[in-house]
Amino acid sequence: MPANAFNAYTDLGIGIGLRVPHYNHILSEKPTVDWFEIISENFMVDGGRPLKVLDQILEQYRVVQHGVSTYFGSAEALNREHLKRLKRLVKRTKTPWLSDHLCWGSVDGRYTHDLLPMPYTFAAARVTARKIREARDFLEVPIAVENVSSYAEFHVSEMTEWEFLSEVVERADCGILLDVNNIYVSSRNHNFNPFDYLDNIPAERVAQFHIAGHTKYQKYILDTHDHPVIDPVWKLYEHAIRRTGRTATLLEWDARIPSFDEVHREALKANRFIENFNSHEIAA
């Protein structure tokens, strides 16, 4: 199941996030990397160095767009100006699919620039799914929504997070960007079994995985993307791969970013689990 309609039937392998401290290394050394994920908003500008660098990257590598501010879960309508800029970028990158988060973050035209958790209600699922469909129709590219890490839960929720995710993606008929680190972080913050999460989502809709590191505090875990991936998260990844098959996987490292080689080495650890899965498949 490596390629499906939600990742445009591609089989991209293991990628890393394109980050400013690595620009010079990538452009000068041209390292072998399966693909890069870009933060769409960083390139939704009118000109200058960001687009110049992006064009140079596009000459050499496959690029997938990942957004942080479409806010499918906000109650207000999609921002048309945002979508127009996003579409211009989609045409530029030819991204096979586009992802953003299952969250909200704006209200009355004011932006928090955060990925805020949603109340897991049927009403919220309906609104969110409708907005995902609208965005996909406008952008003309498959969309995958990512589960966020969270630190709060709402009294009004009518279902678990994985039930809500399933409800939304089934209603929207869209893909899932499954962040296994986020599942781990939320499971610790909200006391649920992360394997229940993995076992109860529609695996056939997983278009891509995210893996990352986090920071543990005394009373909660924060999703900081500033450490290597810990073993329990790799175990979740291994379990997830067994359900989905080999699927495009990306390591996020956004703060205290080490050298390009270190980040890439960390990402390539995912191969170990993919190879295990492949050998089990062959044996079976």
Added chain:
Amino acid sequence: MLPLAPHGGMRATSPAGRPMKAVAADFIKPNDRLTSFERLEIYNRQYWFRLKDCFYDDYPGLRAVLGDRRFERMACAYLEEHPSQSFTLRNLGLRFIKFLESEPRWVEPYTQLALDMARLEWAHIEAFDNEAKPSLKINSFIGVNPARIRLELQPHLTLLHLNYELDEFLIEIKRDEGLRHEASNALEERRARLRRRLKRHLRHKILFLAVHRFQNTVYYKRLEAGQFILLSAFQANATMADACNAAADTGDARSDLGGQIKSWFQTWASLGWFCRLK
């Protein structure tokens, strides 16, 4: 952006006067380690951390002028009054100059210096990633009637009339900021000394500046008064003839003004500053 507050955590009471602990408990579940209020507080802290960090990076020059503590107080006041209305943090400072003009108490007694620096730093942001339209070659002007022609300048070009020699100051500060990312915090005191020294040597002097982008790098180009007036007139939609006449009225206009303007146009066209004849 109520009820978020920048200092020391969330507000104690909601805008409606209810205790925030009760408000949070109404809609956030507690868990075995955190109360509803504490869980919401994680988001409050992240919000302010993210926005202040962005502002901190966008205005290193103003930070050097005011010092870190005053800068933070001012940034919080601005962000409370003008929360982000854009999907991108790039636009966080969109209303900042108007804010400083209307509330100079945050930067007194350095009001003019701070305003000039804020203008220069915003111009830098605009020059970094604003659009660059196809530029006009110098021979595009051959045969045009100056009384009927208007010139459009590149969207990434900002013209500034400053009261301090801030261009070299900001270049030094930005160079130092670049080192900050590579060096340890042990250099913080050396950095503070550098800023104090730079600030002491800031001279009060009228400076005309063009902040623009050339080959994807942002530059600060000093202008003569006549050049500034001429270019400003173009930005104000004056005809070429009216703009040249305005430049001719300046005190430093020389006798060979025609040749001078021709030479200016050649330089500006080579920098790609003109993008359309109207």
